[in-house]
Amino acid sequence: MAIFLFFIIIVGTIGLTIVASRRTSSAADFFVANEKIGGVSNGFAIAGDFMSAATLLGITAIIFGAGYDAVIYLGAPLGAFSIMIYLMTDKLKALGKYSFTDIICSRLKEKPIRILAATTTLSFSLIYLVAQIVGAGALIEVLFNDFGISYLWAVIIVTTLMVIYVAIGGMFATTWVQIIKAILLLAGVTVLGLLTLANFDFSFSAMYAQAQGNHGPDGFLTRGGGLGLSTLSAVSLGVGLCFGLAGSPHLLMRFFTVKDKAAARVSASVALGAISYVNLLVFFVIGVGAVALVKGNSAYLEAGSIIGGNNMVSVHLADAVGGEVFFGIIAAVAFATILAVVAGLMLASVTALTHDVYAKVIRVGEVDQARQIQLSKLAAVFLGIIVALLGIAFERQNIAYIVSLAMAIAASTNFPLLMLSMYWSGLTTRGAVAGGIVGLVASIVLVVLGPAVWVDIFGNDQPIFPQAYPALYSVTLAFFTMWLVSILDRSEQAKKDREKFQVMEAI
């Protein structure tokens, strides 16, 4: 059943990509669907772009293992989308065309900012892509081991599909894949939630009582402490996730696909509604249901551990409440989830290369659109090969630190760059570049020196930097450097940068 549904998803999305390719003739079509996506449709696409495999598989696994502490992971996107709706969408839509860098360049010197933003976007997108690909490979390998699909083939299938969507269909195909994924995910978690509750005659008390018994005497299912976070770690994790998502280029670029500010606000609100709904089901029903029905259930254990690891508990829950057919449906939904996210990330990477660097820096705006699209397709193939090779090299690596690194980069570079250029008249080009570089270097160095890499990967006894989540420090450093260098900057360019802030303030 699962393999049949996977086949349907692959054939269906490739069919949509071919249809989308017929609508893609200009650079505006390729990068932002020529602003033809409706507000509600774009809202579902944003939800599809945001909700990665981590939402259904990863967060359920955190509730399964650590319980209540998952609230930090689930609450952060609401903070991020609130920042987008109230503080970003109007300015993004009014001043941007293809990428968030357009907004910063409307008041700061274009060339250094484009190069910096392309570097941070590519760093974020490639690292996040590798995390998604490693997760997808492991998921497909576990689900289809009986059919002989190895990790290597799983990586090749996912990266090939990602390149096809982006290179052939551009933003139209990526959007349609994301909308389909969002609808499948919403329907999937609704049915999974209902079937789980039906197992307990729709009694929350009965479900929680059984789950509390299975989770253990510590009570961490409904009480903080399961992840063992210190106050600084908890704040750093929350800051990294929240500001990282608000600075994610693949989410920000979706606001350029609608026609005006009102449609952009509708998009963000619809996405927020969909994400809140899924979060509530995952936290109150699916996560707790998995603890009640999967934990300790011998049908899902192999040598005392969950078959396929804790990330598979929501798929096992589907089997427990809906049998083999529903197991196949939820596995296919998880697969579609990964495809939609990697397509969005790939398109953001291609835009950084061929819009920000090629069209704006190398060609200085004088660019042939057909040539730009052709280069974008080549860039998609080139990046696809790199991502596949990295995915194979990173097999069996803990993807949690890869994701935390990606989020720390976005939170420490794109987010302060955008917020200060939108809301602080004193920001100068020198300050932005200095702060962006400090944020990028600090986020990478602190993750490498922290316990996730220095101890777990390199095998050292003690980490040099004691925190597993570095965002609080790297974000603070980035903001401080931007502020300090800007107030010390007395150059002619700095005067122009400050004067141009009026453009931002008028919106």
Added chain:
Amino acid sequence: MQRQWIYTGIIFFLFLVLVFGVPLFPELMAVEIIGPMNLGMLTFLLLHILTPALAFSYLKQTQGE
């Protein structure tokens, strides 16, 4: 103060209550309110109801702008 900053502040306040509640006051957040629902879970529920509600209310207020 503009309404968008107030709305962002409300959402961030609730989010920070959840974040600080995990390491600093887990016992307070575990106080039962109704059935299996405790204060932490109620805050989480409130955050997830209030955030989209405020967003759609903001959407109505800014229609035509």
